[in-house]
Amino acid sequence: MFGIRTWRALRRRGVMGINQRNGDYVLAYNDRRLYPLVDDKIRTKKLALDAGIQVPDMYGIIDTEQGISKLQHIVETHGDFVIKPAQGAGGDGIMVISDRFEGYYRGASGRMISPEELEFHISGIISGIYSLGGHRDRALIEYRVRSTDLFDRISIGGVPDVRIIVLKGYPVAAMLRLPTRQSDGKANLHQGAIGVGVDIATGVTLSGTWHNLKIDRHPDTAHPVAGVQIPDWEACLELAARCYELTGLGYLGVDLVMDKHKGPLMLELNARPGLNIQIANDDGLLRRCRIVEDHLDGLDWKLEPVARRLTLAKREFAVARLPEAPEAP
Structure with missing residues (x-):
């Protein structure tokens, strides 16, 4: 009986479950023929x-295994870089190189x-140990993004x-994903x-949410995670909206x-985004999605x-009371 009451309470909050996400949204709105456009990071990058x-x-x-010897030539003019599987998921297989020392x-x-x-590691990527479905893959070597000073206060590694x-x-819906020592510097929940x-x-x-628990401070820095203004927010929203076209x-x-x-x-796209974003926002995805569907x-x-x-999104999904900006540490 407790389970039924809990389920009804979640439904009233507009919380979306994984079966509903898969059936009513992923399958309903995403043509499977288009999945390769986002499942392969190289194709996504070229599209963008x-x-x-x-x-x-x-x-x-x-x-190819023979192509691994090209690595030195590819990175010879770059002191730092990132290696990632083209068809990886969840951050698995990504290796971040920040510097070099004595070879x-x-x-x-x-x-x-x-x-x-x-x-x-690159050999493992090519063999498909990190790819969706275990198929042979390609290793992508790309620019290492530099974090902003703002995020350095509330993030680790x-x-x-x-x-x-x-x-x-x-x-x-939107959320900021902050690396921790436990995540080894990766922004994967x-x-x-x-x-x-x-x-x-x-x-x-x-x-914030950490291992599905509500939190107010970063576990490594103890810095408050609420009240931070993400820079260039309008550009972020516009970029995200354009990814539909x-x-x-x-x-x-x-x-x-x-x-x-x-x-x-734009880092990558996901045709099956997770549901933890509901915990982070303390609001259900189903409620928000139905507002858009009714509008459409x-x-x-x-x-x-x-x-x-963007005008509709900002009007319908605005938070009534925003937290104050944290004091500088």
């Missing part, structure tokens, strides 16, 4: 560049990595990113990163990073300009 959307620079691609590479955590270890859920081109809700209207952060996928997770020198960059019914599914989509 053709559309004039900024992404981290691509230094090179390694797709070794220094990882984001400070650990020294030998050239042989780096080549072995890596670059935070912003996840925005987009329904038919309308941003419906299942590896121990923090998800912090974001007010769609203003780009101001709300409370970019891919044709109606239900989409857009991951952005804020680079210290280049501003907002009145338009006979006509696509509105980006500016009008």
Whole structure:
């Protein structure tokens, strides 16, 4: 009986479950033929560049065991870089190189990595151990994003990113994902990163979630996570909304990073975004998605300009009372 009451309470809050996400949104709005556009980071990057959307620079691609020998040539003019599987998911297989020392590479955590270890890692990527479905993959070597000074106060060992859920081109929910020591500098919640809700209207952060628990402070820095203004928020929302036209996928997770020198960059897209964003925002996705669907019914599914989509999102999903900005540590 307790389970039934809990289920009814969640439904009243407009909380979306995984089965409903899969059936009513992922399957309903996302044509499976379009999945390769977002499941392969190299294809996604090329799509974005053709559309004039900024992404981290691509230094090179390694797709064969013989091609691993090209690594030294690819990175010879770059002191830092990132290696990632083109078809990886959840941050698995990503290796961040922040510096070099005496023939070794220094990882984001400070650990020294030998050239042989780096080549072995790339070999694993190519063999498909990190790819969706275990298929052979390609290793992507790209620009390492530099975190902003603002995020350095509330993050540890890596670059935070912003996840925005987009329904038919309308941003419906957003969260800031903060790396921790436990996540080894990666902004992936299942590896121990923090998800912090974001007010769609203003780009101001709300409370956070860590391992599905509500938190107010970063566990490593003890700095409050609420009340932080994400820079270039309007540009972030516009970029996310444009990804609907970019891919044709109606239900989409857009991951952005804020680079210290280049501003907002699109990192990757996800056709099956997770549901933790509801905990971070203390608000249900189902409620928000139905507001957009009701609005679209009145338009006979006509696509509105980006500016009008953002106006609706900011009006309908604004937080009434925002937390105050934290004091400087």
